[in-house]
Amino acid sequence: MVVKILVIEDEPDIRENLEDILKAESFAVITAKDGYEGVAKAIAELPDLILCDRMMRPGDGTYVLRTIRGNNTTSQIPFIFLTAMAAHNDVREGMNEGADDYLSKPFSRFDLLAAIYAQLEKAKSRAADTKSKIAVISEALRTQLNHIYGNLELYRQDNPNVLQNEEFSDAWNATLLVTVKLEKLIAALVPKAPY
Incomplete structure (x- = not known):
């Protein structure tokens, strides 16, 4: 580059x-x-x-x-x-x-280039640090989203008739939609780490 x-x-x-x-x-x-x-x-x-x-x-x-x-x-x-x-x-x-x-x-040319390269190296280091922090935050968010989804699914399995309630069904679907959207946003920031 x-x-x-x-x-x-x-x-x-x-x-x-x-x-x-x-x-x-x-x-x-x-x-x-x-x-x-x-x-x-x-x-x-x-x-x-x-x-x-x-x-x-x-x-x-x-x-x-x-x-x-x-x-x-x-x-x-x-x-x-x-x-x-x-x-x-x-x-x-x-x-x-x-x-x-x-x-x-x-x-001098030397002083100019030394200053430039020093600042570019600092910027590269800051970018790597930021990327690392984003990866950690993204993984924590993924974990919390999985927790939310898992709890909802367990509740639905324990209460099979709950989705027959229209209000609950709407809330259930809206929550699932939000978790999918959040997962996509997180994936755009940092791709999921391979396991």
């Missing part, structure tokens, strides 16, 4: 230089010339990582970061600020705003 990186940078020379470096590493590169275009492309393209200048107009890096973090579909995308603002309090402010990393201009 090709990794997509969105570069949001208002200086054309810097943007092109970043694009060349990233393409040389076989990344798919998307570029944006300002924050507004960057946000639109982030939402449309869902990149694997965002490199964003902090000081640009219109739509500075802070606007981009807050918008990205505030959107459910983009909130987990690794975000690296690129900026000439290198004072300690500037770096701290950028990190407090939710950036995953902060590179001060000028930076």
